[in-house]
Amino acid sequence: MMLVKNAMEPLVAEVLNDNWQLINMPCKCEQCKNDVFALALNLIPPRYVSKANGYAYVKAQYFDKQMHANILVKIGEATRKVSEQPQCDNYTKEGVNA
Numbered sequence: 030m031m032l033v034k035n036a037m038e039p040l041v042a043e044v045l046n047d048n049w050q051l052i053n054m055p056c057k058c059e060q061c062k063n064d065v066f067a068l069a070l071n072l073i074p075p076r077y078v079s080k081a082n083g084y085a086y087v088k089a090q091y092f093d094k095q096m097h098a099n100i101l102v103k104i105g106e107a108t109r110k111v112s113e114q115p116q117c118d119n120y121t122k123e124g125v126n127a
C-alpha cells in the first residue's frame with residue numbers, strides 16, 4: 030500500500046475555506062467549490078509527503094505569507110475558469126439560479 034499525500038491539498042483547502050465567501054464566484058455551492066479546489070490544485074506544484082507529520086512539516090517549512098498569496102492567486106485563476114465554464118446545475122442560460 031502506497032501512502033503518499035500532496036501536502037498542498039490541506040493548505041489549499043484551508044485558504045479556500047477561509048476565503049470562499051469573499052471569492053468572486055457567482056455560485057457558492059459545494060460542486061463549484063470542489064471544482065475550484067481541484068483546478069487550483071492542478072495549478073499548484075504538489076509537494077508529496079510520505080509521513081503523517083509531513084503536512085505539518087511542509088506547513089511549517091513553506092506556509093508563509095508568500096505561499097499564502099501564491100495560493101490565493103491560483104484560487105483566483107481557478108475561480109475565473111470555473112465561472113466561465115461552470116459544471117453545476119445552478120447555472121442556466123440566464124445566469125445563476127442559486
Ligand SMILES: [Zn+2]
Nearest residue numbers: 056058061117
Ligand atoms: Zn454551483
